[in-house]
Amino acid sequence: MDYSFQWNWVGLQNYAQMLSDPIAGKVFNNTLLYVFSTLTFFNVGAALVISLITVHIPERVGQGYRALWLLPRITPSTVYALLWLWAVRQDPTALFNWILGFFGMEPVNWLHKHPWPIVILVNGFVGASFGMIIFTAALKSIPADYIRAARVDGASTFQIIRHIELPLIKWPLMFVTAYQTLSLLTSYEYILLVTNGGPGYYTTEVWALYSYHLAFAQYGGIVKFGYGAALATVLVILGLVLSIVYWRVFRLKELMIEPKIEV
Amino acid sequence: MRRKGASKPVTVLVALIVGVLIGAVIGYALSPKAPVTTTVTAPSGDLEKLKAENEQLKAKVEELTKKLASAGEGEITIKIWTIGPDPPSEYRLKNFQIAAEMLNKWLAALGSKVRIKIDGQFFVRPVEWGEYKNKFYLAYKSGKAPDIYLTGHEDVGFLAANGYIIPLDDYIKEYWDVVYYDVIPTLWEAVKYQGKIWAVPQDTEARPIYFRKDVLKKLGWSDEEIAQLPEKVKRGEFTLKDLLEVAKEAVDKGLVERGILHRVKEGYDYFQFYLAYGGRLWDAESGKMVFTKSAWRKTLQWFHDAVWKYKVISPTQFSGDWDKDFHGPFTQGKALFLSGGTWHKGEWVSKGLLTNEEFNENIGYMLHPAGEPGKKPVTLSHPLIYTITKQAQERGVADVAFLLITLVTDPHLNANHAVQSSHLAILYSEISDSRYKKEPFLADVAYMLDYTTFIPNHPKWGDYSRIVFNVLRGVESGDLTPDQAFNELLNGIKGLGSDAVIIED
Numbered sequence: 134m135d136y137s138f139q140w141n142w143v144g145l146q147n148y149a150q151m152l153s154d155p156i157a158g159k160v161f162n163n164t165l166l167y168v169f170s171t172l173t174f175f176n177v178g179a180a181l182v183i184s185l186i187t188v189h190i191p192e193r194v195g196q197g198y199r200a201l202w203l204l205p206r207i208t209p210s211t212v213y214a215l216l217w218l219w220a221v222r223q224d225p226t227a228l229f230n231w232i233l234g235f236f237g238m239e240p241v242n243w244l245h246k247h248p249w250p251i252v253i254l255v256n257g258f259v260g261a262s263f264g265m266i267i268f269t270a271a272l273k274s275i276p277a278d279y280i281r282a283a284r285v286d287g288a289s290t291f292q293i294i295r296h297i298e299l300p301l302i303k304w305p306l307m308f309v310t311a312y313q314t315l316s317l318l319t320s321y322e323y324i325l326l327v328t329n330g331g332p333g334y335y336t337t338e339v340w341a342l343y344s345y346h347l348a349f350a351q352y353g354g355i356v357k358f359g360y361g362a363a364l365a366t367v368l369v370i371l372g373l374v375l376s377i378v379y380w381r382v383f384r385l386k387e388l389m390i391e392p393k394i395e396v
Numbered sequence: 397m398r399r400k401g402a403s404k405p406v407t408v409l410v411a412l413i414v415g416v417l418i419g420a421v422i423g424y425a426l427s428p429k430a431p432v433t434t435t436v437t438a439p440s441g442d443l444e445k446l447k448a449e450n451e452q453l454k455a456k457v458e459e460l461t462k463k464l465a466s467a468g469e470g471e472i473t474i475k476i477w478t479i480g481p482d483p484p485s486e487y488r489l490k491n492f493q494i495a496a497e498m499l500n501k502w503l504a505a506l507g508s509k510v511r512i513k514i515d516g517q518f519f520v521r522p523v524e525w526g527e528y529k530n531k532f533y534l535a536y537k538s539g540k541a542p543d544i545y546l547t548g549h550e551d552v553g554f555l556a557a558n559g560y561i562i563p564l565d566d567y568i569k570e571y572w573d574v575v576y577y578d579v580i581p582t583l584w585e586a587v588k589y590q591g592k593i594w595a596v597p598q599d600t601e602a603r604p605i606y607f608r609k610d611v612l613k614k615l616g617w618s619d620e621e622i623a624q625l626p627e628k629v630k631r632g633e634f635t636l637k638d639l640l641e642v643a644k645e646a647v648d649k650g651l652v653e654r655g656i657l658h659r660v661k662e663g664y665d666y667f668q669f670y671l672a673y674g675g676r677l678w679d680a681e682s683g684k685m686v687f688t689k690s691a692w693r694k695t696l697q698w699f700h701d702a703v704w705k706y707k708v709i710s711p712t713q714f715s716g717d718w719d720k721d722f723h724g725p726f727t728q729g730k731a732l733f734l735s736g737g738t739w740h741k742g743e744w745v746s747k748g749l750l751t752n753e754e755f756n757e758n759i760g761y762m763l764h765p766a767g768e769p770g771k772k773p774v775t776l777s778h779p780l781i782y783t784i785t786k787q788a789q790e791r792g793v794a795d796v797a798f799l800l801i802t803l804v805t806d807p808h809l810n811a812n813h814a815v816q817s818s819h820l821a822i823l824y825s826e827i828s829d830s831r832y833k834k835e836p837f838l839a840d841v842a843y844m845l846d847y848t849t850f851i852p853n854h855p856k857w858g859d860y861s862r863i864v865f866n867v868l869r870g871v872e873s874g875d876l877t878p879d880q881a882f883n884e885l886l887n888g889i890k891g892l893g894s895d896a897v898i899i900e901d
Contacts, residue, residue: 155887223712245712245873332715334870334884352526352662352865353550353858356533 147363156335156343164340167252167324168317175257176313177306180264185294188272199265206262214326217255218244245332252337255323260316264309271302304388311379315372321345340368452574453802457499460799461508470509474788474797476516477542479528480817484742487813488546488598488780489518495803512796517542521718524661536560536787543788543797546598549586549779554855556589561783563592567798575805578823586779586850595781596801599810599819602775602844603665604761605629605639606726606734612760614651615642626762629773630843636672636698636767639733643708646732654731655708660716662865664776664851665735670695670864671774671849673767678852679898685852685860687889687899689882694767696871696878696885703872714869723749735764738841742818761840763847777848779822814838820845856896863888 151157172178183202187195205213220228221243230240243251275298283293299306321342324330330338330346338346348361379385474496478488496512503510519528525548535541547555555561568576576596583597612622628634643655659665667677675691678684702709713721723740725731727749734740741759744750750759763773782801788794804810807826814821815835820842821827832838851857867885870876876884889897 150891153891155884155891242712244715328715331869331873332712333873333875334866336873336875349530350526351858351862352524353529353861355526355858355862356530 143359147360150360151363151367156338159335160338160340160343163335163338164318166249167256167337167339168314170249170253171256171260171317172310172313174253176260176264176317177310179257179261180309181268181306183261183265184268184272185298188269189290199269202258202265203262205258210322211326213259214255214323217251217327221251244328248328248332248337252324252328255327256317256320259323260313264313267305267309268302271305272298275301307379307383307385308388311376311383311385314375314379318372318375319368340364344368449574452571454502456571456574456799456802457502458506460795461503461506461510463795471511471513472793472796473513473515474544474793474800475542476514476544476546477519477528477532478516478546479519479523479525481519481521481524481528482739482743482817483520484746484817485739485813485819486518487809487816489516491804491806491809491812492516492544492800494809495800495806499799499803512800514800536785539787541785541787543785543791543793544801545783545785546780547783548851549595549597549781550851550853550857552587552589552594552781552783553853555783556592556594557855559786561594562786562789562794563594564596564784564798565593568593568596571798571802574802575823576802578807578825579805580822580824582845583779583822586853587781589853595783596805597822598780598782599813599817599822600777600779600845601738601819602777602841602848603668603735603737603764604775604841604844605764606736606740607760607762608652608726608729608732608758609760610729610758611646611651611732612642615646615649622760625760629762629765630847632766632769632772634762635765635769635771636669639765640698640702640706640708643702643732644706647708652730652732654710654725655706656702656733656735657722657726657731658709658713658735660713660718660721662862664778664861665737666695666864666868667851667861668735668764668774668776669698669767671776672764672771673698674771676900677849678854682898683854684895685854685857685892685897687860687886687897689886689899689901691767692885693878693882696867696881698767699868699871700878700881704874709872711872711874714872723747729758738818738820738837740818741837742816746816755837761837763844773847775844775848776851777845778851854896856892859892860889860897 183199187198189195190198208216222230223240223242223245224230225234225240227240229243233239233241241247279297279301280293283297288296319341321339324337324339324342325345328337330336330342335343344361344364347357347364349356474492476489476492480486480488492514493516496514500511503512529547529551532541532545532547541560545561552561556563579597583600584593587593587595587597607625609622612625613619625634639656646652647655667675670688670691671677673691673694675688675695676686679686699709703711710716710721716722722734722736723744726734727744741755745752745755763775766773782804784794784797784801788797805823807821807823807829810822811826811829811832813819814826815831815838818835818837820838821829821832826832827842852860854860863885867876867881867888870884871878871881886899889899
């Protein structure tokens with residue numbers, strides 16, 4: 134279906150078009166890069182590091198630090214994106230270039246020169262808060278006796294983290310990984326606001342954004358609901374497949390079953 | 397202390413009164429005297445013509461009044477959607493409000509108790525064309541379409557083919573002698589689809605290349621050379637390559653920060669460079685769009701060279717901001733050339749970026765130069781049009797809607813729009829409108845219409861345009877070499893199908 138809003142049955146034509154779409158391959162690779170990087174460095178990685186640090190420092194400081202990390206999440210997305218655009222603009226007074234200035238370096242057009250790191254940072258700062266809350270809650274629910282016993286046995290903080298805390302938060306870790314993978318696959322809001330898929334030739338265009346652009350947002354008002362929907366369907370299928378993979382690999386079934394003993 | 401405090405306000409008051417009196421006396425002495433009232437007699441031919449048109453219009457209103465009598469008392473609301481997106485184009489809607497006021501006075505004079513009310517919207521940036529059109533399609537499908545819908549002429553084909561709008565041939569025949577005989581004939585071609593007329597032209601424009609005269613002077617050009625530049629372009633003696641050379645010289649000498657500016661978002665302007673290299677957009681015989689390989693190769697190379705060899709276009713121009721990367725640098729004299737539209741002059745003046753005097757003194761304008769010797773200079777026009785939706789007909793208000801369109805297709809009202817927004821006249825009589833004539837810019841650019849091309853009225857034109865835009869964005873950013881860009885472009889265009897595009901060498 135296009136802007137004529139005529140429901141014409143075209144069979145699998147839209148899917149066949151996808152195979153010959155010269156842009157689809159590039160957009161798919163972009164999506165993999167975006168999901169993997171944001172997930173690894175922020176939505177799971179940074180979230181875990183923040184949680185571990187903030188539960189091992191004085192409670193008040195830890196709470197304050199975590200509250201700061203929630204700010205991007207509770208800021209309206211357009212305001213948040215604008216703040217980033219101001220911070221990375223080419224002017225020497227913009228935050229990033231102001232810092233470079235201390236080292237005597239020339240101002241950089243960050244969005245043009247390094248679009249991917251910026252896209253990952255923008256999304257990561259928002260995405261880390263979810264995992265941070267889950268991991269912190271999980272870490273805090275570890276009985277204090279385990280930690281005390283380890284300390285009495287002479288374990289260092291690193292050893293406590295490595296041998297006690299991480300194994301005990303394995304389920305939340307796997308759940309957040311699975312959940313955030315699916316969430317990132319379909320997200321495009323901040324990319325739309327910050328780079329709109331650019332600069333250049335589909336540089337940061339991800340699958341969900343490509344689907345949105347084709348279906349709703351083209352200059353001449355051309356809308357490709359049919360093709361856009363077919364692209365979005367691919368995400369649904371990919372999400373289902375990944376869910377099954379995660380279910381099997383992470384053995385999430387064990388997380389869901391009744392506990393073998395009553396706690 | 398009290399005495400001192402009380403005397404201060406009195407002194408100030410006395411000083412104020414004395415000041416006002418002195419000011420009034422000076423003002424009286426200096427103010428220009430009111431002009432002596434003279435009776436101006438219109439040429440008898442024009443007067444007769446005007447009388448005849450008014451008589452016909454009156455007859456139409458009377459006829460409509462009789463039809464409306466069945467509606468009894470009350471208001472007929474006509475829903476109208478228009479867009480700038482440049483704010484100075486507000487008369488696209490305002491004129492309807494003026495026309496409705498006029499029509500209501502006539503209805504009152506004729507004893508009708510029906511009144512016309514305008515429920516209008518004028519969309520401006522950040523709403524762009526794509527969003528505006530999508531709003532229309534969705535509103536239409538939910539049964540809430542406007543009765544009158546302003547859009548670009550290139551939409552006529554699919555709006556008509558998909559039953560969004562009604563043909564206007566009968567109406568136009570009926571009102572031909574009132575005003576439509578006066579419409580510049582080429583504009584009718586832009587609103588035809590399958591032999592029928594589906595819309596009424598609202599405006600048209602040309603897309604010049606603006607240049608800074610002050611910068612050229614600093615480059616050592618004489619006043620005469622500067623004045624001759626548009627003529628040289630017209631004769632094909634100044635080409636796109638010369639444009640790069642001059643821009644580079646200005647940048648190298650530090651006279652400007654940027655050599656050439658073009659729009660920062662998607663649009664149709666870029667096709668002018670392709671046309672300048674001899675490319676064709678439309679094959680009238682087959683009704684298909686055209687992709688001329690040689691012209692696209694040269695166009696992509698030109699954009700690549702402009703950014704990476706001559707360094708006169710910024711590689712970030714396409715991710716720029718309208719104010720910071722387009723209007724601002726040019727009006728502040730920090731850029732030498734700007735590929736824009738006639739309406740930008742209106743925008744600069746209304747935004748206060750330039751006064752009319754500054755514009756006349758420092759800014760020149762010319763066609764987009766020929767790509768190479770032997771080719772022709774070009775511009776591109778994109779007439780906007782008023783359509784009447786099928787839902788207006790279903791609601792029984794198509795007659796009133798058309799009468800309103802007829803009333804705004806008036807030399808005086810359309811000149812309101814043309815002068816304020818720097819668009820070009822659609823009526824012959826508008827060209828002789830006193831305000832239009834006072835605007836030398838509009839008269840100066842009128843010749844450009846002899847070099848213009850319309851955007852193809854093809855349902856897949858938007859796809860063609862999108863593929864071109866994305867590829868050009870890739871060339872300027874350095875993501876694609878001209879060869880890679882050409883292959884991407886060709887593949888994309890091939891995907892539109894041979895029933896839509898003719899690919900020629």
